[in-house]
Each structure stands twice: as C-alpha cells, then as structure tokens.
Amino acid sequence: MSKDVAILGVGMHPWGKWGQSFVGYGVKAAHDALRDAGLRWQDVQLVAGGDTIRNGYPGFVAGATFAQALGWSGAKVSSSYGACATGAQAIGVARAHILAGLCDVALVIGADAAPRGFFAPTGGRRPDDPDWLRFHVQGITNPTYFGLYARRRMDVYGATQEDFAAVKVKNARHGLHNPNARYRKEVTIEDVVGSAVVADPLHLLDICATSDGAAALVLASMDFARKHTTAPVKIAAVSTVTPVFPNTIIEMPNLATDSSASVGLPELGFKESIAHQAYEEAGLGPEDMSLAEVYDLSTALELDWYEQIGLCPPGDAEKLLRDGETTLGGRIPVNPSGGLASFGEAVPAQAIAQVCELTWQLRGQAQGRQVEGAQAGVTVNQGLFGHGSSVICTV
Amino acid sequence: MTEKTPTPAVEGLFTMNPREPHLLGTRCGACGTYFFPVEKTFCRNPACDQADLQEVELSRIGKLWSYTSANYKPPAPFVPREPFEPFAIAAVELEKEGITILGQVADGLGVDALKTGMRMELVLRELYEDDEQIYMTWSWKPVEGDAG
Numbered sequence: 001m002s003k004d005v006a007i008l009g010v011g012m013h014p015w016g017k018w019g020q021s022f023v024g025y026g027v028k029a030a031h032d033a034l035r036d037a038g039l040r041w042q043d044v045q046l047v048a049g050g051d052t053i054r055n056g057y058p059g060f061v062a063g064a065t066f067a068q069a070l071g072w073s074g075a076k077v078s079s080s081y082g083a084c085a086t087g088a089q090a091i092g093v094a095r096a097h098i099l100a101g102l103c104d105v106a107l108v109i110g111a112d113a114a115p116r117g118f119f120a121p122t123g124g125r126r127p128d129d130p131d132w133l134r135f136h137v138q139g140i141t142n143p144t145y146f147g148l149y150a151r152r153r154m155d156v157y158g159a160t161q162e163d164f165a166a167v168k169v170k171n172a173r174h175g176l177h178n179p180n181a182r183y184r185k186e187v188t189i190e191d192v193v194g195s196a197v198v199a200d201p202l203h204l205l206d207i208c209a210t211s212d213g214a215a216a217l218v219l220a221s222m223d224f225a226r227k228h229t230t231a232p233v234k235i236a237a238v239s240t241v242t243p244v245f246p247n248t249i250i251e252m253p254n255l256a257t258d259s260s261a262s263v264g265l266p267e268l269g270f271k272e273s274i275a276h277q278a279y280e281e282a283g284l285g286p287e288d289m290s291l292a293e294v295y296d297l298s299t300a301l302e303l304d305w306y307e308q309i310g311l312c313p314p315g316d317a318e319k320l321l322r323d324g325e326t327t328l329g330g331r332i333p334v335n336p337s338g339g340l341a342s343f344g345e346a347v348p349a350q351a352i353a354q355v356c357e358l359t360w361q362l363r364g365q366a367q368g369r370q371v372e373g374a375q376a377g378v379t380v381n382q383g384l385f386g387h388g389s390s391v392i393c394t395v
Numbered sequence: 396m397t398e399k400t401p402t403p404a405v406e407g408l409f410t411m412n413p414r415e416p417h418l419l420g421t422r423c424g425a426c427g428t429y430f431f432p433v434e435k436t437f438c439r440n441p442a443c444d445q446a447d448l449q450e451v452e453l454s455r456i457g458k459l460w461s462y463t464s465a466n467y468k469p470p471a472p473f474v475p476r477e478p479f480e481p482f483a484i485a486a487v488e489l490e491k492e493g494i495t496i497l498g499q500v501a502d503g504l505g506v507d508a509l510k511t512g513m514r515m516e517l518v519l520r521e522l523y524e525d526d527e528q529i530y531m532t533w534s535w536k537p538v539e540g541d542a543g
Contacts, residue, residue, distance in 0.1 A: 147463025
C-alpha cells in the first residue's frame with residue numbers, strides 16, 4: 001500500500017512581531033491553504049492543530065481553537081504538542097487518519113505569538129521539571145546548548161566563527177525574496193562576527209529570533225487528490241522518532257545525558273536517526289534529495305544537520321558549505337526559504353512552514369529562490385524532550 | 396550580624412562538603428545505569444524491568460566535552476547576582492557513570508581558561524543570596540596543576 005498523501009494546499013501568515021493573537025495568524029494561513037487547494041473549510045474532515053504553550057488555554061487546544069475561529073463545522077479535531085517538532089506531530093496525525101481511511105481531507109495548522117528575548121519556562125517552583133531546573137540552578141538557556149555544539153565543531157572539526165557566519169550570510173541571501181520571511185536583508189561575515197557574543201562562540205546574528213507566524217497544509221488521500229488535481233506534491237514520509245537509549249549527547253532542556261555505563265551506544269545517535277527513519281519510510285536516500293529545509297536555531301546547528309541528514313560525512317559540513325554546495329545553485333541547496341535565520345522561530349508553525357517551502361519548491365513556485373528541477377526534498381527538526389521531526393516530499 | 400548559612404538552591408542535587416562536594420545521583424542495582432538528577436521510581440534502561448535505585452555520589456572529576464558562556468542575563472527562574480556578570484558553562488563527561496553533566500564554570504574563569512578534553516572537578520558556587528541565606532549550586536573548575 002502506498003504511504004503517500006497529497007498536499008493539496010499550503011498557506012502561511014508572514015513571520016514577524018505583529019502584536020496580535022496567534023488565532024488570527026492561523027486562520028489567515030488556513031484560508032490561504034484552502035484557497036490554494038480549491039476547497040472550502042466545510043470540505044475539511046479533520047483539523048489537526050499544533051499547540052502553543054505561551055498563549056493560554058486556547059493554545060493548548062489549538063485544533064479546536066482554530067476550528068471555532070473558522071466556524072464550527074463538525075470536523076474531527078486533534079491538538080498536538082512536541083515543542084519545536086509540534087508541526088510534525090500535527091502532520092503525522094493528519095497523515096495517519098488519511099492513510100487509515102478515516103478521512104479524505106485534513107487541515108493542519110500551527111501558529112504562534114512569541115514573547116521577546118529568551119524563551120523561559122512557565123511559572124512556579126518546579127524542581128522536578130528539567131526545564132525549570134536548568135534555568136534556576138544553572139542559568140542555562142537555549143543558546144547555551146547551541147554554543148556547546150558550536151564549540152565542539154570548532155575543537156573537533158576545526159570549524160571557525162567565519163564558517164558559522166557564512167551560514168547566516170547564505171540563509172539571509174536565500175530569504176531576500178521570500179514574502180513570508182521576517183528578515184529580508186543581506187548580511188556580511190563582518191556583520192555576524194561583529195555582533196555581540198551571546199553564547200560563545202556564537203554571536204547575536206548566529207542565533208535565531210523568536211517570531212509570530214503561522215503555516216497550514218491541506219492534506220488529502222491520493223484518491224481524493226486525483227479528482228481535484230493532476231500531479232500534487234506528495235508526503236512520502238513523516239518521521240517522529242524518539243531517541244534510543246542511551247542518548248549520550250546533551251540536549252535541551254536537560255542538565256545531563258543518559259548514562260552509557262551499562263548499555264552500549266545505539267547504532268545511530270538521536271539526530272542521525274530522525275531523517276534516517278524518514279528515508280527508510282520513503283525508500284529514498286540523501287542522494288535523491290534536491291533540497292533540504294533544516295532547523296537552523298543557530299548557524300552552527302545547520303552544519304550539524306548536513307551530517308545528521310547524510311549530506312556529507314561527519315566533519316565535512318564546513319567544506320560542503322564553503323564549496324557552495326548548499327547554496328542556491330549548488331548540488332543540494334539547504335534552507336532555500338531563508339531558514340530560521342530569515343524567519344525567526346514560531347514554534348508550532350515551523351515544521352509546517354518547512355513543508356510549505358518544499359511544496360512551493362517542488363511545484364516550481366518558489367519565486368526568487370527556486371531550486372531548479374526540484375524532485376524531492378527533506379525537512380528535519382527536533383523538539384525538546386526527545387521529539388524527532390522529518391518530512392520527505394516528492395513530486 | 397549573624398552569618399548567612401550556605402544552603403543548596405535545590406535540595407538533593409549535591410552534597411554541601413565545601414572541599415569535596417559530589418553530585419548526587421542514583422544507580423540501578425539491577426543493571427548499573429546511573430541517573431542525574433536522581434531517578435527514584437523507575438529505571439530508564441529499556442532492557443531493565445527492575446527499579447532497584449540507590450542514591451550514590453557521582454565522580455567529582457571528569458573530562459570537558461564542550462563549553463560556552465552566558466553573556467546575557469538568563470530569565471527567571473534564574474536569580475542573577477547583581478550586577479550581572481557573564482559566566483562560562485561547561486559540559487563534563489564522567490567516565491565511570493557514562494554521563495555528561497552541565498554546570499556553570501567556577502567564579503572568575505571565562506571561556507579563555509577552558510579547552511576541550513581538559514580535566515574538570517566539581518566545586519560549589521554561590522548562585523545568589525537573600526537576607527537569610529546564601530544559595531549554592533555546583534560548578535566545574537579546571538583541575539589545578541593540569542597543563543591545559
């Protein structure tokens with residue numbers, strides 16, 4: 001049985017700091033996706049919302065919140081949370097419903113209105129919550145982890161701060177013509193390394209901002225899609241894997257790794273396993289990909305992903321970047337959308353936005369940033385507390 | 396004026412011996428897996444169905460896996476000293492336990508004092524104080540006498 005589902009429509013609300021409710025952003029993205037699909041809201045049988053945890057109760061029940069805002073229609077509802085991987089959770093729910101034959105058309109929506117500055121845990125004294133504990137007893141923020149990984153690349157692979165800056169320069173250039181990007185301005189290596197150090201060796205311009213934004217997808221069974229369109233972009237795989245014990249690389253929001261004292265290391269590390277599972281499911285490999293959208297929370301993290309999604313062996317990411325292979329026009333453009341560097345992170349929308357970009361690229365509609373002849377693409381992302389997220393799309 | 400008492404910022408994470416503090420973890424007696432912070436009710440090794448968890452003191456010395464800094468004041472629930480001073484943060488691998496543990500780097504030492512692979516030892520560090528008490532946490536410090 002084919003595991004493909006069709007992407008009939010995509011839509012986004014531009015990223016930024018708009019000072020409005022996340023619900024309105026989500027509705028705008030949903031309307032755009034429905035219009036793109038040529039369907040009405042009443043045609044949707046399942047609405048799968050990605051939750052936001054910083055917008056009160058409506059954010060925890062995002063699916064119903066969006067359904068109410070679009071006008072109660074009796075559609076089935078689901079609300080999922082997986083931190084930065086929230087969008088993949090919602091896509092996974094919608095896809096599973098379609099593949100199981102429980103519905104033909106599903107609407108996936110993620111939207112956020114983000115606070116300024118560092119993400120911080122929700123209130124109260126909660127020593128049993130690793131997220132609270134790391135802030136309280138050690139002052140460890142998200143950029144701490146980005147800094148640790150970046151320093152590790154420098155000490156183990158000889159990466160430089162200029163390499164990291166070059167990722168930002170590339171992504172800023174990619175995002176220049178993307179109407180949904182928040183930052184549409186070229187930056188130079190000097191701009192990046194001259195900006196304030198936030199978490200050594202990373203500077204302010206190495207680290208992504210937090211943004212408002214929304215993204216939506218209309219997904220459908222292949223049978224339904226064939227009645228509406230000729231050659232829809234398809235989702236060939238969705239990976240939402242957890243780590244395999246012991247996970248020995250320190251990860252947000254933990255203060256410590258698993259212990260490897262009694263059990264040997266798994267064949268693949270967690271981040272390596274995320275896209276790997278998607279490739280297995282799609283029956284494709286990294287060599288089949290025309291482009292990738294990876295989660296560049298920091299510039300250095302983008303380089304880690306090159307290796308973790310199989311674009312090059314460990315330690316070769318800087319060379320791949322320097323050779324221009326991951327720039328538009330190169331062998332495997334990475335983040336042609338402009339990535340988080342150009343968007344900032346709108347947590348529950350981000351993994352969905354990655355799929356919107358793949359869709360536009362695979363349809364040949366990515367104006368000003370088109371990967372010529374794109375046939376297949378992969379997204380990858382990871383959410384706190386062990387949420388893998390990778391989607392493969394094909395034409 | 397009475398002297399303020401040093402007290403752990405959160406109970407149960409480390410011992411308060413000022414010269415040789417230890418982080419407190421648990422070890423599963425059935426499979427030998429360690430946990431930090433303590434895990435008391437279940438063993439997270441998927442191959443182990445026991446939960447024979449004993450409290451243990453973890454190794455005080457490990458190897459620096461990587462390091463970074465906090466140049467901006469972290470948000471609450473962090474309680475910064477005033478005025479805020481940037482601090483370094485280390486990820487240290489404990490060999491026997493097979494665990495990497497994060498922690499601030501001892502007072503006065505920035506990233507320039509650190510090098511991946513160097514030996515680090517556990518010391519206590521003042522996190523913040525109020526009218527009655529000084530709240531302590533653990534931190535990592537390069538082992539004295541080790542050549543970079």
